[in-house]
Amino acid sequence: MHTLFDLTGKVALVTGSGTGLGAGMARGLAAAGADVILVDRTDPDETAEAVRGLGRKALTLSADLSGLPAIRETVRKGIEAFGRIEILINNAGIIRRTPAVDFSESDWDDVMTINAKTVFFMSQEVGRDMMKRKSGKIINIASLLSFSGGINVPSYAASKGAVAQITKALANEWAQHGLNINAIAPGYMVTNNTANLRKDPERTRAISDRIPAGRWGMPEDLQGAAVYLASKASDYVNGHVLVVDGGWMAR
Numbered sequence: 445m446h447t448l449f450d451l452t453g454k455v456a457l458v459t460g461s462g463t464g465l466g467a468g469m470a471r472g473l474a475a476a477g478a479d480v481i482l483v484d485r486t487d488p489d490e491t492a493e494a495v496r497g498l499g500r501k502a503l504t505l506s507a508d509l510s511g512l513p514a515i516r517e518t519v520r521k522g523i524e525a526f527g528r529i530e531i532l533i534n535n536a537g538i539i540r541r542t543p544a545v546d547f548s549e550s551d552w553d554d555v556m557t558i559n560a561k562t563v564f565f566m567s568q569e570v571g572r573d574m575m576k577r578k579s580g581k582i583i584n585i586a587s588l589l590s591f592s593g594g595i596n597v598p599s600y601a602a603s604k605g606a607v608a609q610i611t612k613a614l615a616n617e618w619a620q621h622g623l624n625i626n627a628i629a630p631g632y633m634v635t636n637n638t639a640n641l642r643k644d645p646e647r648t649r650a651i652s653d654r655i656p657a658g659r660w661g662m663p664e665d666l667q668g669a670a671v672y673l674a675s676k677a678s679d680y681v682n683g684h685v686l687v688v689d690g691g692w693m694a695r
């Protein structure tokens with residue numbers, strides 16, 4: 445069974461891997477054997493140290509992935525260093541909280557760009573390289589707001605709905621080329637993304653009360669799902685959105 449999940453010799457690229465869920469998943473892939481290209485707006489040095497501590501290679505690339513030139517340059521540098529990218533985790537994302545009635549155009553555009561547009565064009569750029577080998581694993585980070593609308597985060601909900609649909613659209617076109625495109629929808633996780641939400645004691649308690657597992661998730665909680673979707677174990681899984689939420693959606 446072990447070989448089903450073994451990533452030894454594989455090259456992964458994880459966006460937004462300087463902190464939070466991306467850092468956790470990058471460490472998980474490295475623990476399963478992968479070398480990792482770490483991309484973030486600031487240098488993801490701490491994650492690189494952890495990957496190297498697990499005996500794997502790490503390349504750090506500092507880039508703001510909200511534009512096509514930066515996306516292309518990042519993928520080019522990754523392939524130049526490692527020769528290929530076999531696993532892509534589209535994790536980088538942001539959230540803006542304001543009631544819909546006052547929501548600004550920039551809060552709409554900024555979130556839609558990195559959370560949705562970048563997911564598509566990173567996939568396109570890396571997907572072209574994967575198609576040459578007729579294999580590759582793309583994992584998009586969706587959200588519970590891929591399924592429901594949320595409160596005060598309209599562009600985030602729209603962008604994460606788009607992530608689920610991009611996942612299915614690409615799976616429909618690229619499964620025939622040997623690529624697996626799937627998504628992970630994390631529940632409520634302890635990262636910078638939820639720092640402001642966790643400052644509100646009432647919302648925090650209401651959310652905690654609805655989680656059957658009785659706790660918020662930690663970045664480590666996504667490692668199993670990430671390794672599964674990055675490995676041979678998921679070769680016949682296409683266009684799936686895997687919820688990892690301590691049971692929130694079952695409630």
Ligand code: NAD
Binds near residue numbers: 507537586630632633
């Ligand atoms: P985080 O803020 O801790 O990490 C996000 C990372 O993405 C940061 O390192 C940030 O620098 C990077 N990033 C943002 N914009 C970027 C850009 N333009 N270019 C390059 N890097 C950029 O948050 P997180 O919770 O770890 O979020 C990771 C992903 O998980 C996001 O897509 C988020 O929407 C999603 N998510 C989080 C939760 C949660 O509860 N924390 C739940 C569901 C989904």
